[in-house]
Amino acid sequence: MSEGLALDRVRIRLGNTELLSLERSVRPGTVLTVMGPSGSGKSTLLSYIAGFLTQPFTAEGRVLLDGEDITDRAPEQRHVGLLFQDPMLFPHLSVGGNLLFGMPPGLSGRRARAADALARFGLEGFAGRDPATLSGGQASRVALLRLLLSEPRAALLDEPFSKLDRHLRADIRTFTFDRLREAQLPTVLVTHDPEDAEAAGGPVVELTF
Numbered sequence: 075m076s077e078g079l080a081l082d083r084v085r086i087r088l089g090n091t092e093l094l095s096l097e098r099s100v101r102p103g104t105v106l107t108v109m110g111p112s113g114s115g116k117s118t119l120l121s122y123i124a125g126f127l128t129q130p131f132t133a134e135g136r137v138l139l140d141g142e143d144i145t146d147r148a149p150e151q152r153h154v155g156l157l158f159q160d161p162m163l164f165p166h167l168s169v170g171g172n173l174l175f176g177m178p179p180g181l182s183g184r185r186a187r188a189a190d191a192l193a194r195f196g197l198e199g200f201a202g203r204d205p206a207t208l209s210g211g212q213a214s215r216v217a218l219l220r221l222l223l224s225e226p227r228a229a230l231l232d233e234p235f236s237k238l239d240r241h242l243r244a245d246i247r248t249f250t251f252d253r254l255r256e257a258q259l260p261t262v263l264v265t266h267d268p269e270d271a272e273a274a275g276g277p278v279v280e281l282t283f
């Protein structure tokens with residue numbers, strides 16, 4: 075069984091027009107960067123992998139995770155983690171509540187795990203904090219941590235660093251790629267920034283319009 079994420083002869087149409095066509099695999103612990111002009115289908119590709127694609131889009135091909143065909147699975151059964159421009163922390167939950175929300179329910183010692191993970195991410199004692207009180211970099215780290223604690227099988231990142239200021243961006247980017255590599259997740263990154271692609275260190279696919 076091949077490991078990682080594979081996009082097998084994927085073709086996505088918008089109405090009668092072909093938007094993109096792709097054949098790629100992403101090994102565990104590596105990042106495939108997707109670039110291309112606005113409207114070329116980058117976010118649509120992530121929606122397809124995550125299982126969110128709806129009309130007017132149609133797709134052919136298969137998505138495989140560790141050799142398993144997940145093409146027809148509902149999004150919540152794919153175990154794919156998502157990160158967006160906005161950290162999208164639940165505002166009505168504490169930082170700890172956000173982390174527990176993503177964790178598998180049967181896991182033992184969930185609170186202790188969340189607290190340990192926060193400390194490792196430089197956020198010791200943050201479990202009780204209101205997400206609204208976090209800085210941009212802290213919120214980004216919590217969002218990444220929530221993704222990792224949900225034990226996904228792959229990660230999809232849609233311009234996750236674009237709202238951060240330049241200085242913070244470099245730090246969070248390095249931190250994020252290091253953690254994703256450590257977790258051995260196959261990752262697809264959508265970005266407009268060549269520096270993101272360089273830091274990701276993997277292959278780059280350029281969609282055309």
Ligand SMILES: Nc1ncnc2c1ncn2[C@@H]1O[C@H](COP(=O)(O)OP(=O)(O)OP(=O)(O)O)[C@@H](O)[C@H]1O
Nearest residue numbers: 088093110111112113114115116117118119129130
């Ligand atoms: N619900 C929809 N109905 C019709 N067309 C749509 C819909 N959603 C997106 N599109 C179109 O699909 C194409 C691909 O959109 P997508 O958001 O994937 O592009 P993108 O490469 O991520 O762009 P950007 O870099 O601007 O975020 C665009 O032409 C867009 O206008």
